[in-house]
Amino acid sequence: MSGIFMKLWTALRGAANEAGEAAVDANATRILDQEIRDADRELREARIALAEMMGKQSVEQNHLAEKRAKLEEYADYIRRTLAKQKEAEGAGRTAEAAQHGALAQEVAAKYAEQEAIVKASENVIAEYGRNIDVLKQKITAGEAAIRTLKQRADTVKAKQHVIKASAAVAAASSGTDTHARSALESLERIERRQEESLAQMEAANKLAAETSGAALEERLRKAGILPGTSAASDVLARFQNEAAGRMPGQAS
Amino acid sequence: MVREVWILPQHAPVLLKVEKLLRKPNAHALIHALRGVSTAMSNGSVTIQSLLPALQTGRLAASGRYTFSLIEGLEPVIQAVAHEYGDVHVYLAVTGEIAIVQATLFPVARVRDTARLNDRILRTEKLFDLANISIDTHPDGAEFYVIYGALRATSTLADIEFEIDTLARNAVDAAAAYREFVK
Numbered sequence: 475m476s477g478i479f480m481k482l483w484t485a486l487r488g489a490a491n492e493a494g495e496a497a498v499d500a501n502a503t504r505i506l507d508q509e510i511r512d513a514d515r516e517l518r519e520a521r522i523a524l525a526e527m528m529g530k531q532s533v534e535q536n537h538l539a540e541k542r543a544k545l546e547e548y549a550d551y552i553r554r555t556l557a558k559q560k561e562a563e564g565a566g567r568t569a570e571a572a573q574h575g576a577l578a579q580e581v582a583a584k585y586a587e588q589e590a591i592v593k594a595s596e597n598v599i600a601e602y603g604r605n606i607d608v609l610k611q612k613i614t615a616g617e618a619a620i621r622t623l624k625q626r627a628d629t630v631k632a633k634q635h636v637i638k639a640s641a642a643v644a645a646a647s648s649g650t651d652t653h654a655r656s657a658l659e660s661l662e663r664i665e666r667r668q669e670e671s672l673a674q675m676e677a678a679n680k681l682a683a684e685t686s687g688a689a690l691e692e693r694l695r696k697a698g699i700l701p702g703t704s705a706a707s708d709v710l711a712r713f714q715n716e717a718a719g720r721m722p723g724q725a726s
Numbered sequence: 727m728v729r730e731v732w733i734l735p736q737h738a739p740v741l742l743k744v745e746k747l748l749r750k751p752n753a754h755a756l757i758h759a760l761r762g763v764s765t766a767m768s769n770g771s772v773t774i775q776s777l778l779p780a781l782q783t784g785r786l787a788a789s790g791r792y793t794f795s796l797i798e799g800l801e802p803v804i805q806a807v808a809h810e811y812g813d814v815h816v817y818l819a820v821t822g823e824i825a826i827v828q829a830t831l832f833p834v835a836r837v838r839d840t841a842r843l844n845d846r847i848l849r850t851e852k853l854f855d856l857a858n859i860s861i862d863t864h865p866d867g868a869e870f871y872v873i874y875g876a877l878r879a880t881s882t883l884a885d886i887e888f889e890i891d892t893l894a895r896n897a898v899d900a901a902a903a904y905r906e907f908v909k
Contacts, residue, residue, distance in 0.1 A: 499863045625823055629876055631801075632826035633862065635819035636874075639803035640830060641864040643815070657873070657897035658832040658908060660812030664898065667812070 506627040517616040524609040531602035538595040548585040771879035774802045808894035828874035829897035836908045843907040854896040
């Protein structure tokens with residue numbers, strides 16, 4: 475868990491312990507906004523510190539250049555003095571040689587001192603460099619943390635807008651057909667519709683079966699296949715049979 | 727110049743046409759046309775105000791499967807009614823970088839055993855693609871199980887429509903899946 479999330483979580487847990495789990499919802503936005511403000515302030519401070527640190531490093535780098543030039547100057551004196559000493563020795567001017575030797579000694583002491591100053595300055599610059607790296611990392615991490623926090627805050631806020639809107643719809647039109655419809659109600663609606671359309675389908679099938687059955691019966695009756703039907707030819711045959719001495723209504 | 731390009735297979739004929747045009751030394755017409763495309767693709771964050779007319783003339787509304795309207799208020803929210811899914815209400819809000827698409831499942835008060843339901847939800851929520859389930863509290867204190875998806879506010883209209891349609895289906899499926907816990 476990142477440090478910034480840990481902080482947020484602790485605050486949310488505190489709110490839940492104080493006022494119940496539902497308080498998490500109500501407090502999330504406030505806590506997130508506070509976290510964003512804190513992170514923003516830390517980021518601003520880190521940016522100021524970075525600018526200061528880079529300024530100091532730049533100034534120190536200028537000083538170092540001067541200090542190195544001074545060191546080079548001493549080195550030049552030492553070389554020239556030693557050369558003169560050698561030249562005087564070669565020419566047998568012992569006293570002059572000793573004089574140059576003493577001077578070289580004196581400048582060498584100065585050089586050693588200056589060398590220590592240069593070294594110290596280099597150390598300071600390196601230290602500034604390390605601080606700059608740390609601050610840059612802190613800024614990058616801070617920027618990422620703020621992005622994450624803002625996304626979380628946006629999510630919580632967008633959800634709250636949705637909650638308010640659906641509550642408003644529910645309140646404005648409760649009882650009417652247009653009230654905020656939950657998925658469970660929609661599911662029941664879908665099932666009701668399915669039942670209705672199933673019932674309709676059954677009724678339609680039944681009707682279709684009945685009508686097609688009736689039509690068939692009618693055709694069979696006309697063809698004289700179904701019992702109880704009297705075709706004109708049957709009737710005539712019965713009377714012809716009667717005339718021939720048989721009982722009417724008797725089948726031939 | 728030979729270059730490898732990655733496209734969806736169904737777009738191959740379009741690519742072929744573009745390729746032929748780009749082989750000609752003078753492709754001003756195409757470059758001009760593409761300028762419009764790149765403007766459309768670099769769409770900034772959507773807002774509720776820009777999104778509503780887009781949704782009302784979009785794919786979901788044109789097919790008659792959805793009706794979109796604005797719930798006015800301090801923070802306007804779009805209401806989508808999914809006719810195909812029992813007219814379930816799906817709400818869409820945009821803040822900063824995030825867009826939320828959400829539907830109410832059922833009130834917490836109607837759940838017989840919330841501990842068992844929560845356990846079931848934690849184990850099965852993964853079945854509902856692109857969606858999370860949470861408990862939200864209304865201003866009057868009433869609590870609801872809700873299903874929602876979050877996406878970037880820079881998403882395309884097609885992505886947002888896909889999320890709305892997926893969420894409406896998921897909402898009804900989730901209501902069916904968890905109904906046994908509701909009295």
